Amino acid sequence: MEIENQPEDSLARGRRSLIFVGVLGLVLATMGAVVVEHAYPPGSLPLGADGEIRPVPTELLRSQIRSGRISDREADHWRVKGEEGAP
């Protein structure tokens, strides 16, 4: 039995190794992409005069404003653009 099962075990082990290598490759590729996004050369920097709009951690921000860590002071020089989804 043990002898008969050996080729199947090694096949399963091979498949598992392949899956592991594949997943590892994907993880590394994702990490690589992140690293490349933030590294020099600055081709990935926001180019031109258009600003890079970033999401803010809303809950953290609101709790920090409530606790006085961040100002809720209204800024100057802005205007309302319209409803959600406006360009």
Next chain:
Amino acid sequence: MSQGASERAPGKRTQAKGLGRRKGRAPGGSKTAWVHCQLCPRECRIPPNHSGDCRVRINLDGRLVASTYGRSCAVHIDPIEKKPLFHFLPGSRNLSFATVGCNLHCTHCQNHRISQASPWDETVRVQSLRQGAFGVLPQELVALAKARGCQSVAATYTEPIVFYEYTRETAERCREAGVKSVTVTAGYANPGPLRALCRLVDASNLDIKTMNPAAFRRNSGGELKHVLRGAVIAREEDVWLEITNLVIPTFNDSTAEMRKLCRFVAKELGPETPVHFSRFFPNYRMRNLPPTPVETLARAREIAREEGLLFAYVGNLPGNDGEHTRCPGCGELVIQRVGYRVRSLGVNKGACGSCGRPLEGVWQ
């Protein structure tokens, strides 16, 4: 310390004409309005619960919040020469402050840990608290400056434009208290807000990083024409202006580019405008380049002289002859410096102590 609208300074609003600012929410009382920030040339259109490019101007429920108002991340006493300002109250102490954030993203930024940080960044906040910098309001900055014998207060280290309200109200309080106000900036702002700020500021050091628009776009993520326009506006508004140019090997150190910078300064800002050619050291994302050779800085000064500039200095090079001020009339040494320290001051009532020629600047 919390800063609400009720604590707003009583000083006049400096709303620039024609900016079309509207307070409040979108029509219909929606809480999800986008806002259009018109402070700087980026003109960010910001959806709810997002920040503009500077990270600090945040659309919170259709209302643009200046999230770093009163939230300094650094407050220090520096010699005014460190800004650098060489023709503005030389040898005096200056109270410098900054908040996080910047609307440029220079790959060589010396202060990237704060300029590229976010206001909700706990690491920066904890460091700021440790230094006692966090939560200092404009009137407290001015009181601190007076208590510590500082003749001026400077918004510096990061970009004063992105904490505009804080900078402006500090300058207003300075004026009321007879303290001078200073900005150290890249001048990347829209003309209206910039003019309004310049009318409250006594002196400014403006950083022109390169004269090559493509290089500026690639390295800082902005348009050079706005920086040059900012310098001209500061000059027009009678701010005492000095220019800094960080000379970076292979990036902006060609003779042609240095000449272009000097010609711009001579023609648009005036030959009496001091120019500081600072030495670059590898930093942030620009670690692949060597420090600027001393000979390059000497060449920059020589080009400045050829183009008719009266005051060209070298920076980040303590002990170099290029740190001193010589009278353009008689050539005598009028201010001798070593690093940020003034060793001797031969200026008498704003004039050369030797030949009596009036020296351009703001003197004691």
